[in-house]
Amino acid sequence: MAAAKAKTTPARTPLVAGNWKMYKTESDAEEYIQALLPRVAAVSGVDVAICVPFTDLRAMVDSARGSRVEVYAQNMHHEPEGAFTGEVSAPMLSELDVRGVVLGHSERRQLFGESDKALALKVPVALDAGLQPILCVGETEQERDGEDTERKLRQQIKDDLGNVPDERLADVVIAYEPIWAIGTGRVATPEQAQEAIAFIRALVGDRSAEAAQRVRILYGGSVKPENAAELLALPDVDGALVGGASLQADAFAQIVSAATP
Numbered sequence: 001m002a003a004a005k006a007k008t009t010p011a012r013t014p015l016v017a018g019n020w021k022m023y024k025t026e027s028d029a030e031e032y033i034q035a036l037l038p039r040v041a042a043v044s045g046v047d048v049a050i051c052v053p054f055t056d057l058r059a060m061v062d063s064a065r066g067s068r069v070e071v072y073a074q075n076m077h078h079e080p081e082g083a084f085t086g087e088v089s090a091p092m093l094s095e096l097d098v099r100g101v102v103l104g105h106s107e108r109r110q111l112f113g114e115s116d117k118a119l120a121l122k123v124p125v126a127l128d129a130g131l132q133p134i135l136c137v138g139e140t141e142q143e144r145d146g147e148d149t150e151r152k153l154r155q156q157i158k159d160d161l162g163n164v165p166d167e168r169l170a171d172v173v174i175a176y177e178p179i180w181a182i183g184t185g186r187v188a189t190p191e192q193a194q195e196a197i198a199f200i201r202a203l204v205g206d207r208s209a210e211a212a213q214r215v216r217i218l219y220g221g222s223v224k225p226e227n228a229a230e231l232l233a234l235p236d237v238d239g240a241l242v243g244g245a246s247l248q249a250d251a252f253a254q255i256v257s258a259a260t261p
């Protein structure tokens, strides 16, 4: 029975990723990782990542080596090198043993002009470099109120994944982060999260039914230890992208535990 089920619905390993945003100096980061590692050492069946500022990457990769915690960056340029002051490339991240990168976070889209056109270039470059991309999508409050959520998600998925071949679609992690839920304490209801994430999975399914089964889709937006278990139990939710609550090792470890199958 179990084997037959596994064949039709391949299990997706949950991913819990903490997005520190622009928090923590290198010494803060060192203190944090020493607190986090023992708290997640016994966890199994869940992938754990922390997405840190560029200045923390080397120290975090060194300190997390051999543990179950993977270290990700928060942005990347699509060119391997060039006259792009202030930017960092995929080969620069790969050489540090960084395992992945957040792409298209709403803060980058809204505050730094990150465009769907740029993301269409970045996502395949990350994949080709062996970096795990976490592509963020999500609607504003105005778009949700105007019943424009599905159009927005359809457009972002179509444009941002436009250069990813069907056979690699499932290698992208997608994070659904409704902008009105980010940093506001106003978490999406389980119904809203499940509905939007199932919709995103169906969009992937329009390109490849197999990819839709395999692709991991996370929820992000005011995830806390108190609400994580309910969100992570939803059938289409394969993990969480955690902002504020990931800044405390203890709170983040509790969210990781909530994702443990």
Ligand code: 13P
Residues within 6 Å of the ligand: 019, 105, 177, 181, 182, 183, 184, 185, 220, 221, 222, 223, 241, 242, 243, 244, 245
């Ligand atoms: P909060 O968890 O602080 O709402 O942030 C969510 C987020 O933006 C993660 O990328």
